Amino acid sequence: MQTNFSLAALADPHMRESEKILRSCVHCGFCTATCPTYLLLGDELDSPRGRIYQIKDMLEKGRPASAEVVQHVDRCLSCLSCMTTCPSGVHYMHLVDHARAHIEATHTRSLADRAMRALLATVLPNRALFRLSLLGAAMAKPFAPIWARVPVVGARVAAMLSLAPARFAPRSPAEKPGVWKAPASERPARRVILMNGCAQPVLRPQINEATIRLLNRLGVEVVIALDEGCCGALVHHMGREERALAQARQNVDAWTMVIEDGGVDAILITASGCGTTVKDYGFMLREDPRYAAKARRVCELARDVSEYLATLDIAPSRPTGQVVAYHSACSMQHGQKITDAPKQLLRAAGFKVKDVPEGTSAAARPASTTSCSPRSRAG
Numbered sequence: 001m002q003t004n005f006s007l008a009a010l011a012d013p014h015m016r017e018s019e020k021i022l023r024s025c026v027h028c029g030f031c032t033a034t035c036p037t038y039l040l041l042g043d044e045l046d047s048p049r050g051r052i053y054q055i056k057d058m059l060e061k062g063r064p065a066s067a068e069v070v071q072h073v074d075r076c077l078s079c080l081s082c083m084t085t086c087p088s089g090v091h092y093m094h095l096v097d098h099a100r101a102h103i104e105a106t107h108t109r110s111l112a113d114r115a116m117r118a119l120l121a122t123v124l125p126n127r128a129l130f131r132l133s134l135l136g137a138a139m140a141k142p143f144a145p146i147w148a149r150v151p152v153v154g155a156r157v158a159a160m161l162s163l164a165p166a167r168f169a170p171r172s173p174a175e176k177p178g179v180w181k182a183p184a185s186e187r188p189a190r191r192v193i194l195m196n197g198c199a200q201p202v203l204r205p206q207i208n209e210a211t212i213r214l215l216n217r218l219g220v221e222v223v224i225a226l227d228e229g230c231c232g233a234l235v236h237h238m239g240r241e242e243r244a245l246a247q248a249r250q251n252v253d254a255w256t257m258v259i260e261d262g263g264v265d266a267i268l269i270t271a272s273g274c275g276t277t278v279k280d281y282g283f284m285l286r287e288d289p290r291y292a293a294k295a296r297r298v299c300e301l302a303r304d305v306s307e308y309l310a311t312l313d314i315a316p317s318r319p320t321g322q323v324v325a326y327h328s329a330c331s332m333q334h335g336q337k338i339t340d341a342p343k344q345l346l347r348a349a350g351f352k353v354k355d356v357p358e359g360t361s362a363a364a365r366p367a368s369t370t371s372c373s374p375r376s377r378a379g
């Protein structure tokens with residue numbers, strides 16, 4: 001795609017990166033075939049190619065985001081299916097991240113929108129506040145139909161209340177920083193950091209508890225670092241760039257302390273959306289001289305737990321005779337390009353695995369598109 005950015009605009013490294021991405025798009029439109037919003041709405045402006053054109057126009061002309069562009073970019077689910085499909089390797093994720101930051105800086109949303117986004121950006125990344133809000137939501141859940149009749153924000157509050165779990169697990173010991181040693185070994189052959197993050201340990205603490213038990217059984221020592229937290233994805237997707245970078249720096253500092261104090265084989269993440277973001281830290285912090293190298297090291301060590309487990313020598317179990325359906329998350333198959341490892345592990349655990357037909361879109365291209373791949377690694 002031809003671009004016409006001014007030299008002044010190209011002095012900004014974010015703009016330079018976006019221009020490079022825009023130039024790689026050849027307008028072929030293959031991506032439209034696997035974009036859920038285009039398939040649902042049938043509007044080119046709600047397709048990846050349509051959004052790319054709108055973002056190009058907005059950035060190239062240095063315009064504040066119009067209400068129309070905001071609507072179409074807001075509708076993007078960041079499923080990254082378009083990146084799997086694109087034959088030209090267009091890094092849509094970095095482009096839409098830049099567009100969202102531009103929207104946040106130049107567009108004034110309605111008061112209701114601003115209030116809702118501020119609430120989500122404050123509560124969700126903070127485990128204590130999120131747990132408190134779930135407690136409040138569980139009590140308010142029966143009143144959701146009344147909320148639905150309140151003008152302006154009522155429908156959204158009612159939708160959130162209907163999604164809130166009626167009860168949730170107590171705080172898990174795995175949420176606290178600490179070291180979980182493998183029982184059999186004084187000096188473990190393997191040592192990993194496990195990311196806790198924000199919402200997952202509140203909603204499903206069993207996931208990391210089971211991960212620790214399994215890794216310990218396989219002789220792997222697990223460390224949960226002091227002061228780690230939300231990966232930053234939530235605010236990043238809202239265009240709150242500085243806040244996202246601050247959260248990324250906090251995790252980089254927390255994990256660097258562990259890496260420099262004894263070394264680790266990997267940083268394991270059990271939520272694939274968080275994994276996609278942590279694997280992008282090298283790119284996100286590439287312009288920060290204090291953090292660029294540290295972030296790149298974190299990014300190179302980051303693994304989805306299934307990727308790491310697939311490297312261990314796990315003896316296959318006897319067939320259980322049970323059939324399971326595996327539905328991969330978008331962030332797993334498109335963000336991280338992990339498609340086989342989870343299924344291999346399930347098969348090794350004795351299950352027969354079936355794919356959910358509509359759970360996969362276009363065939364994954366062989367090259368990884370996460371930021372730590374050589375093609376897109378910062379620097």
Ligand code: SF4
Nearest residue numbers: 035076077079080082
């Ligand atoms: S990220 Fe998903 S929703 Fe957004 S443009 Fe790409 S395919 Fe469509």
Ligand code: SF4
Nearest residue numbers: 025026028029031086
């Ligand atoms: S498939 Fe890739 S090159 Fe083709 S229009 Fe979509 S983003 Fe552009």
